[in-house]
Amino acid sequence: MTALSARQPAKAGKGEEWLARRRWAKAGWLYLFMIVMSFFFLGPFLMGLLSSLKDNPNEYPPRLIIPQVTPEFIGKAYSLGVQGGGDGWNGGLKPGRSLTFDVTVAVPKDAPQTPPTIFLFPYQPTSLVALARQAQAKDYSTVKTEKTGETGDQRTYKVSIDYPALTQQTGEVVRAKLGVPTDKLTAILANGKAVDVTLDTPQAQAKQYDLNETQQVELIKSGEKYYLRGPVFERTPLEVDVERGQSIVASTLPPSDKQNFDRSFAYRNVTPGVLGYTFNNYRRAFNETTDPRSGISLFMRWVLNTFLYAFLRVVSAIVFCSLAGYALARLDFPGKNLIFLLGVLFVQMVPSQVNLVSNYVLLKQLGLLNLWGLWLNGLVAAGGVFLMKQFFEGMPKELEESASIDGAGPFTTFWKVMLPQAGPALIALSITQFQGAWNDFFWPLVLLRNQVNFVLTVGLSNFRSAYGGQGDYGLILAGAVLSAIPVIIVFVIFQRYFVDTGSDSAVKG
Structure with missing residues (x-):
């Protein structure tokens, strides 16, 4: 009897250990399942985010460690931005x-011993808006190549890019809007005063009519005269070619690009700065959609339109x-x-494309082919x-x-009693x-015709058709990531209301 009772605690202890291991095993499998599912849900977004930073998002096989997020190359991009434009963040060439x-x-010894051919090349991405041809760094800068070292069969060359300025800055830099008439060059200062401008460099004098009103320049005040110092370049494209x-x-x-079996390297910008190197596609999304007539970025306008809608x-x-x-x-x-059957359930069963022609004709007759017509078309949501x-x-x-005992009518009951308790449902509905609305594409594509009135989904679709018909996927991915961020923020902040409920605390006892 005594021996049997002594064995029972030992068996009980082993049983508790087995149950504990089983609980930990279940928890481990649950967390593993959650990790796998999170990879499937977040993996495409994270890959899109990473690819939006690349110069070539279509590279295969795709890399997870890319130069744009490597501290070594980010530091070099900062240094080149300081050298070329005096700004390690925005870069450029001044x-x-x-x-x-x-x-x-x-x-190698059996290969030609000639030095590489290095030169600046013209590069201007096509924009959604009609812009005049921008001045190119190759027309104003000089490139020199010098061999600085040799180790075995490897030779190191130093490429020097020099952008001369004839007039030294002795005064202040004035912010101005540049105008280029055919008879003389003038600038309108911030106070509205028009002044004559002397071109700074011989190259600028020879190519003054290439400078349009969208070209970045510096206006230098030296004594009583104003000098145009520029143009200022946002990017400095460089190409390196070697022999077979x-x-x-x-x-x-x-x-940025390799061709001719890795014998031709192209650098879209050797003065990028940090923003121009790591976040180049994001900067392009705002800069390359700027309307020259108003100075407003169409991308930012699309964001505001989408928020309003x-x-x-x-x-x-x-x-x-x-x-x-x-x-x-x-x-x-x-x-x-x-009413519930026809107005709610049946409406959800019928695709919106069925009413395309009738709704479009009605809105066109009302003159509402804009954001207000888009909102009116989806005024009441059957699912909501x-x-x-x-x-x-x-x-x-x-x-x-x-509420009825206290003398409240139906509307008072709804407004003061029921609606305050419906917070979780209202948050989920919102x-x-x-x-x-943020991801809506079909009806905005049908109704909106003016680029200024576009929402983000329609604007991003135009990126594909505007850039040579092939699609600038770095730019498209950057815009897609920017468009996804507001939805993610809203969901993360308010997701707890999906499972919360206020009806449990509405009645005591």
Whole structure:
């Protein structure tokens, strides 16, 4: 008897250890499952984010460690930006500046012993808006190549890019809007005063009519005269070519493009700065959609239009869906079930494309082929009415009975009793409507014709057709990531309301 009782605690201890291991095993499998699912859900977004930083998002095989996020190359981009434009963040090339760029070439003994051919080339991405041809750094700068070292069959060359400035700055830099008439060059100062301008460099004098009103320049005040110092270049494209048998093995920055079996390297910008190197596609999304007539970035305008459209959709959904949902859930009136069947369920079953022609003709006759017509087309969301109806049906009837005893009518009961308790449902409705409006593409594509009135989805689709018909995927991915950020922020902040409910605390006892 004593021996049996002594064995029982030992068995009980082993049983508890087994149960504990089983609980930990279940928890481990659960976390592993969550990690795998998070990879499937977040993986495409993270890959899109990483690819939006690359010069070539279509590279294969794709790399997870890229130069644009490597501290070594970010530091070199900062240094080149300081050399070329005096700004390590924005970079660029300004008059009176020079920079050096190193290139290492492998030259075997049986290969030609000639030095590489290095030159600046013209590069101007096509924009959504009609811009005049921009001045190119190759027309104003000089390139010199000098061999600085040799180790084995590898030779290192120093590339010097010099952008001379004839007039030294002795006064202040004045912010001005440049105008280029055909008879003389003038500038309009910030105070509205027009002044004559003397071109700074001989190159600028020879190519003065290449400078259009969208070209970046510096206006220098020296004594009583104003000098145009520029133009200022946002990017400095460089190309390096070597002979057959040679190969380029290293350079200050990795190339943007490789051709001719890695014997031709192209650098879209050797004075990028940090923003121009790591976030170049994001900067282009704002800069290359700037309307020269108004100076407004179309991309920023699309963002504001999308926020306005989403805000109007959320407000109308909160007002009309809550009223309709409460009426269908709590009020008794003739035809209620028929209205619910035809006005809510049937509408959700019918695709919106079925009403395309009739809705478009109606909005066109009303002169509403704009954001207001887009909002009117989706004024009441059938899915939102269904959501609010189901929520109000799940709330306790004691709330309405108590309000009725106190003498409250139907609208007072709805406004002061039921609606305050519907916070979780209203938050869920707002999130779904905001997300739906933000990602809406079909109806904005049909109704909106003016680029200024575009929403983000339509504007991003134009990136593909505007850039040579092939698609500038770095720019498209950058715009897609920017458009996804607001939806992610809204969902992360308010996601807890999807599972929260206020009806549990509405009645005590």
